[in-house]
Amino acid sequence: MCNENQYRTISVYQSVGTVLAHDITQVIPGQSKTPIFKRGHVVKKEDIPVLESCGKYNLYDLDLDEDTIHEDDGAVRICEAACGEGLSWSPPAEGKSDIFAEMSGILKIDIDTLMKINSLGDICLATRKSTIPVAKGQKVAATRIIPLTIKTLRLNYVQEILQDSGPVISILPYRNMKVAAIVTGSEIVAGKIEDRFDEHVGAKLREYSAELISKEYAADHADIIAEKITAAKAGGAELVVITGGLSIDPDDVTRQGVRKAGATIELYGTPVLPGAMFLMADLEGVTVLGLPACVFHSHVTLFDLVFPRILAGEKISAQEIYSLGHGGLCLNCPTCVFPNCSFGR
Ligand SMILES: Nc1nc2c(c(=O)[nH]1)N[C@H]1C(S)=C(S)[C@@H](COP(=O)(O)OP(=O)(O)OC[C@H]3O[C@@H](n4cnc5c(N)ncnc54)[C@H](O)[C@@H]3O)O[C@H]1N2
Numbered sequence: 068m069c070n071e072n073q074y075r076t077i078s079v080y081q082s083v084g085t086v087l088a089h090d091i092t093q094v095i096p097g098q099s100k101t102p103i104f105k106r107g108h109v110v111k112k113e114d115i116p117v118l119e120s121c122g123k124y125n126l127y128d129l130d131l132d133e134d135t136i137h138e139d140d141g142a143v144r145i146c147e148a149a150c151g152e153g154l155s156w157s158p159p160a161e162g163k164s165d166i167f168a169e170m171s172g173i174l175k176i177d178i179d180t181l182m183k184i185n186s187l188g189d190i191c192l193a194t195r196k197s198t199i200p201v202a203k204g205q206k207v208a209a210t211r212i213i214p215l216t217i218k219t220l221r222l223n224y225v226q227e228i229l230q231d232s233g234p235v236i237s238i239l240p241y242r243n244m245k246v247a248a249i250v251t252g253s254e255i256v257a258g259k260i261e262d263r264f265d266e267h268v269g270a271k272l273r274e275y276s277a278e279l280i281s282k283e284y285a286a287d288h289a290d291i292i293a294e295k296i297t298a299a300k301a302g303g304a305e306l307v308v309i310t311g312g313l314s315i316d317p318d319d320v321t322r323q324g325v326r327k328a329g330a331t332i333e334l335y336g337t338p339v340l341p342g343a344m345f346l347m348a349d350l351e352g353v354t355v356l357g358l359p360a361c362v363f364h365s366h367v368t369l370f371d372l373v374f375p376r377i378l379a380g381e382k383i384s385a386q387e388i389y390s391l392g393h394g395g396l397c398l399n400c401p402t403c404v405f406p407n408c409s410f411g412r
């Protein structure tokens with residue numbers, strides 16, 4: 068650990084003229100937690116009662132040698148080593164730097180390396196959950212060292228781990244994707260039920276700036292659905308979304324249509340609610356998603372977990388979707404805070 072001689076203690080009553088070795092925090096329970104004095108502040112007579120009110124009776128007068136790194140510099144060095152492209156960080160306050168997304172996309176965390184770093188015990192790297200969609204400017208992580216100072220060698224070791232692994236935190240940006248929609252349902256084709264695609268699924272495509280290149284209606288016939296899928300691919304779709312017809316009625320023939328189009332069904336049936344009847348298929352490199360009608364009445368479904376990741380270029384396996392059963396139950400809260408909840412995490 069650190070050389071004891073570097074940590075001289077001074078009574079606050081004799082501290083006038085002392086340069087503060089670190090930010091000093093004032094906590095007012097239930098109200099605020101702010102650095103009331105910053106590192107480098109020169110203590111004045113009138114500061115003494117304020118320091119007392121924060122419960123500070125002694126201060127450090129640090130004398131760091133070149134083998135020792137201050138907490139503020141430590142935080143910055145961890146940010147530099149842990150962050151990939153598309154991230155920025157705040158100047159340290161109270162020894163901690165916050166890390167922000169510089170672009171919208173999918174947050175990726177190298178969980179194994181994160182665990183390695185945090186298991187060292189004197190480094191804190193706290194992140195949001197991997198694979199959540201984040202918007203430009205959102206906080207995604209924060210870091211600090213635990214002691215006030217750390218040996219340079221120790222931080223060099225952290226940097227070596229990160230050099231070997233590559234960035235622990237990165238953002239996969241969304242691509243502009245051409246999406247074709249096929250809305251199934253003979254009742255919709257006949258005009259008996261008004262199509263609500265645009266306000267539900269369409270809104271989500273717009274939210275992520277995906278390009279809706281076509282929207283076709285298909286009655287509940289496998290051949291018609293297959294034709295529409297073939298045409299969507301020929302029309303340049305990179306992703307085909309088909310709604311409805313995915314549960315257990317005789318009229319639910321979307322799956323048969325996908326098969327007739329020649330696509331390979333990678334997944335039908337999931338442990339995620341809403342989204343149990345979700346389908347995922349591949350048609351010569353074009354992803355085909357079957358969205359059960361829950362997308363028309365639930366604010367959030369499995370589609371919200373999968374769609375942004377596809378836009379970011381990720382290939383999601385059936386096995387990964389099966390693993391979502393743990394955390395796969397949406398509680399349909401009156402005020403939805405997704406993705407900041409346990410759904411799909
Ligand atoms: N006995 C069972 N009932 C249900 C099961 C089940 O396994 N056993 N599965 C449930 C699940 S899970 C889902 S999800 C729903 C819906 O499944 P489908 O994808 O087959 O939905 P549809 O039958 O095609 O439509 C249901 C309902 O929604 C209306 N709809 C469909 N598309 C649109 C649209 N574009 N705009 C407006 N409304 C639309 C449609 O007219 C139907 O009224 O099944 C559960 N039930």
Ligand code: MOO
Pocket residue numbers: 339340341342343344345359360361
């Ligand atoms: O596919 Mo359904 O969600 O379980 O509504």
